[in-house]
Structures are given as C-alpha cells and as structure tokens.
Amino acid sequence: MLLKVWFLITLMLTALLLGTSFAHALEMPAKLQYDAMQWTFLQHTLYREFALIGGPIDVAAIFTSVVLAYLVRGHRLSLLLTVAGASCLMVAFFGSWILVTHPVNAETATWMTVRAIPSNWTHVRDLWEYSHLARFVLQFLGMTLLTSALIVLKEGPDPRRG
DSSP states (O other): HHHHHHHHHHHHHHHHHHHHHHHHHHHHHHHHOOHHHHHHHHHHSSSSHHHHHHHHOOOOOOOHHHHHHHHTTTTTHHHHHHHHHHHHHHHIIIIIIIIIIHHHHHHHTTOOOOGGGGTTTHHHHHHHHHHHHHHHHHHHHHHHHHHHHHOOOSOOOOOOOO
C-alpha cells in the first residue's frame, strides 16, 4: 500500500510541475513577440507565485521520486524507469532552473525602469523562455517515465534479482 500511495504522491507532484512548465511553453510564442517593457512587466508581475509555490513542489517531486526509486528497487524495470524519471526532474531543476532560469530572474528583477533594460534584453529573454521550454520537455519525459514505472510494476519482487 505504501508503494502505491508513494507513486500517487510522486505523480501528483510531477503533474503540478508539468502544469507550470506547460503554461510557460504555451505562452512562449506570444511572449517572444512582446517588446522589452511588456515582457519585463510580465516578469515582474505574473511569475512570483511560480517560484514561491513551484520551487518547493519541484524539490518535493525530486525527493519523492528518489525515495520511490528506493521503494521499487526489487523491481528491475520499474527501478530503471524511476531512476530515469527522477534524473529528468533533477536535470530540469538543477540544470535548467538553477543554472539558467534563476540567474535570469535575478537579473530581470533589477530592470525597474526603461533605462535599466539592457540592449541585449532579447538574449536574456530567450534564455529564460527556452530554459522553460527545456524544463517542460524534461518534466514531460520524467512524468512519462515515472508513469511507465507504475504501469510495468508487478506485485512482489523481481524474480531476476537475487
């Protein structure tokens, strides 16, 4: 029973993450057409809760997926799929958000006036937008792998493991 509940928690947390990154992916074509002021205004007003609420959910999804890998360790295929799914979530967070998105957020937070927006703002915007697209792809793949791990899970330990 614990395993099924843990799977549910992990999948729900991952689904919540996927929802936020999917929203960013859907917004991207329109936002790439915005001028500097319009794009910056959205950065300052629309996305506060994404970090405040999404950040802890991101960490929780990674944590629960790692624990899930431990819980399915007796089921070889489920273990491999869970480790791959957890790895996708980790790369999305540590590789994309920590290394790209967060530094861009810190930079754009200082753009409080028109004169503060740098001439290379489109490069900064593109980094932010495409880092979110990368997060969506990685989280989608992670969700797919974690769901697959549940589907292939069989009752009892894997007979191929000693």
